[in-house]
Amino acid sequence: MNGMHSPADPESRVGGVDWSWERHAVCIVDAGGAVVERFDVAHDGPGLTELIGRMRRAGVARVGIERGDGPVVAALLAGGLEVVVISSRQVKALRLRYGSAGNKDDRFDAFVLADVLRSDGHRLASLLPDGPDTQALKALVRARKDLIGHRIAMANQLRANLLTAFPGAVGLFAAIDSPISLAFLTRFPTAARAGWLSEARMAAWLRGTGYSGRQTPAQLMTHLRQAPAGLIGSAEAGCAIVTEQLVGSLLDLRARITALDEAIAEAIAEAIAEVMALHHDAEVFTSLPRAGTNRAALLLAEIGDCRARYPDDTALAAAAGVAPSTRASGKKHHVAFRHACDKQLRDALIDFAADSPHASAWAADIYDRARARGARHPHAVRILARAWCRVIYRCWTDNNPYDPAAHGGAQRLLAATG
Numbered sequence: 017m018n019g020m021h022s023p024a025d026p027e028s029r030v031g032g033v034d035w036s037w038e039r040h041a042v043c044i045v046d047a048g049g050a051v052v053e054r055f056d057v058a059h060d061g062p063g064l065t066e067l068i069g070r071m072r073r074a075g076v077a078r079v080g081i082e083r084g085d086g087p088v089v090a091a092l093l094a095g096g097l098e099v100v101v102i103s104s105r106q107v108k109a110l111r112l113r114y115g116s117a118g119n120k121d122d123r124f125d126a127f128v129l130a131d132v133l134r135s136d137g138h139r140l141a142s143l144l145p146d147g148p149d150t151q152a153l154k155a156l157v158r159a160r161k162d163l164i165g166h167r168i169a170m171a172n173q174l175r176a177n178l179l180t181a182f183p184g185a186v187g188l189f190a191a192i193d194s195p196i197s198l199a200f201l202t203r204f205p206t207a208a209r210a211g212w213l214s215e216a217r218m219a220a221w222l223r224g225t226g227y228s229g230r231q232t233p234a235q236l237m238t239h240l241r242q243a244p245a246g247l248i249g250s251a252e253a254g255c256a257i258v259t260e261q262l263v264g265s266l267l268d269l270r271a272r273i274t275a276l277d278e279a280i281a282e283a284i285a286e287a288i289a290e291v292m293a294l295h296h297d298a299e300v301f302t303s304l305p306r307a308g309t310n311r312a313a314l315l316l317a318e319i320g321d322c323r324a325r326y327p328d329d330t331a332l333a334a335a336a337g338v339a340p341s342t343r344a345s346g347k348k349h350h351v352a353f354r355h356a357c358d359k360q361l362r363d364a365l366i367d368f369a370a371d372s373p374h375a376s377a378w379a380a381d382i383y384d385r386a387r388a389r390g391a392r393h394p395h396a397v398r399i400l401a402r403a404w405c406r407v408i409y410r411c412w413t414d415n416n417p418y419d420p421a422a423h424g425g426a427q428r429l430l431a432a433t434g
Contacts, residue, residue, distance in 0.1 A: 030137065031071050031079040031097075032129030034122045035059075035088050042067060043126035044074050045134055054123060064088065068095035080129035082107060084143050084325030085335055085358055099143040100133055103327035104334075146320040154317035158360065160276040160310070167193060167269045174201075174262040181255030182207045184243030188236060189229065193266050199225050202267075205259045207246030213237065277310065297321055303417035304368065304408070305375035311368050318361040319412065329409035337362040338369075338401040369401035377433075378426040379404070 028047035033040050038059055044052040053074055057063035068091060071079065079092055084101040092099050102110075110128050133140065146154070171193035178185045178192070184207060189197040203221070204210040213221070219233040247255055301312035319332070326332040333339035337357025373380035382403050386396035403425075411418050420426045 028134075029075045029077070030130050030133045031074075031076040032126040032131070032133065033067070033079055033081045033088060033092075034125040034129065035081060035083065035086070036122070039063075040067065040088060041122040041126040042070075043123070043130045044071070044076055045127070045130045047134065049131055049134060051127065054126070056123075059087070064091040068092065068097070071095070071097060078133055078137060078142065080133035080140075082125075082129070083331065083335060084322065084327075085320075085361075089143070093143070093145055100137065100140045101143055101324055101327055101331075102129055102132060102140065103331050105328070105330065106132075141324050143324045144322050146322055150317060150321045153313055154320075156276055156279055157310070157314045157317045160273060161314070161363075163269055163273050163276065167266060167273065170262055170266055170269065174259065174266065177255055177258050177262065180247065181252060181259065182210070182246040184210065184240040184246070186243075188239055189231075193270070195270070196225060196227055196229065198263050198267055198270075201259060201263045205256045205263070206252050208248070208252060210240060213240070297412065297415075299417050300408075300411045300415065303411075303419075304372070304404075305379065305418075306371045307368060311364075311371075314364040315368060315408070318358070318364045319408075323413055326409065329406045332409050333402050333405040335361055336365045336401070336405065338365060338398045338405065365401045365404070366397055369404050370397045372400070372404065376420070376426070378420075378423065378429050381429055 029044055029052060031042060031044045033042050036059065039056050040059060040063070041054075041056055043054050046052050053070070055070065057067045064087065067088075071092075072095065076097065078098040078100055080100050080102050081089065081092070082102060082104045083089065084099070089099055107125055107128055110132055111124070113132075114124075114128065145151075171191075175186055175192050178201075182205070185197075185201060185204075186192065188200065191197060204213070215233050215237050218237055222233060222236075246252065297316055298312065301307055301316045302309070304312065304315070307315065319326075326335065330339065335358050337359075369379070373383045379400055382400050383396050386399045387393070391399060407418065407423065407425075416422075
């Protein structure tokens with residue numbers, strides 16, 4: 017239904033968008049709170065283009081929405097519109113302004129967002145995009161992540177090829193794509209070439225490559241001799257070409273990942289050294305247990321530096337997909353895994369949370385208690401990630417590095433076990 021009222025001052029029009037992963041409900045109101053226009057748009061490129069076009073033609077300058085990230089927000093900012101984040105918790109409470117039922121309805125919520133922005137916009141800060149340093153860091157860490165994904169896929173392809181052509185090379189070293197394994201396959205791409213090796217020759221080759229693993233030459237030779245026979249003849253030659261190409265590609269990928277690691281480390285180091293208001297965040301994220309340089313960079317890049325993007329830790333957890341999705345209707349109550357989320361942010365937070373119990377007794381306690389309740393490992397890690405959201409959000413908004421001595425939960429656990 018398109019709107020029916022003509023505003024006295026078109027410049028004061030504001031919009032509200034109740035977003036979803038399929039269609040977005042949109043409402044535009046004028047300075048007096050009258051509805052100017054209501055419409056829905058699809059969650060795709062043409063739909064977002066239509067959204068921006070109709071907003072600008074209606075004279076909208078600011079738009080209220082419940083989340084501060086994702087394609088809709090990116091499109092609104094790119095279209096020159098100011099975005100104001102009004103959290104879902106606030107919207108739930110604000111519905112009571114317009115009726116006692118407080119029922120959830122997409123079109124009504126779009127109106128609530130627009131009207132609250134009209135009446136209380138002077139109290140609400142506009143969302144600012146991440147600064148250029150954070151955007152550059154995000155590009156680096158996402159490129160590194162993509163390269164690692166390619167490396168893993170290529171390593172799996174190499175393993176599958178070797179299981180047929182040269183089974184002895186699989187499991188010879190800790191990882192099929194480790195530097196020592198790739199060096200071995202460069203020198204001995206087939207079982208026939210490896211047949212030249214003896215224990216003495218293996219020992220000499222290992223010394224020449226600077227091998228520092230735990231396996232002895234005798235153990236490595238035993239592995240090769242006990243492995244199933246590989247291909248021979250023309251079949252072996254064909255698979256050897258595949259092995260050589262995959263090994264060459266993996267060596268190139270490892271070099272590129274190393275270069276990106278150095279660039280990321282430099283970006284974080286410069287941020288900490290300069291203690292800039294923007295990248296003082298680097299100190300926050302590198303202070304987290306076992307965050308390291310790459311995990312800290314990934315968390316910083318995916319969370320960003322715009323505080324208005326996440327009004328509270330609940331919004332951060334929901335965006336990361338570590339807070340369960342609850343659906344209630346009448347007597348039915350269903351809690352499920354949250355599929356609709358920022359996948360990049362979720363991966364970064366889950367990766368950090370999964371390793372944190374090794375360095376944090378508080379994190380280990382939360383994980384262990386979740387497992388004791390019957391949660392499987394992925395679920396227990398999500399529970400822990402949700403708990404970390406509260407801690408990270410507090411450190412991030414206060415601009416303070418993580419300090420276990422100031423962490424109430426960690427101190428209570430220490431007092432109870434000490």
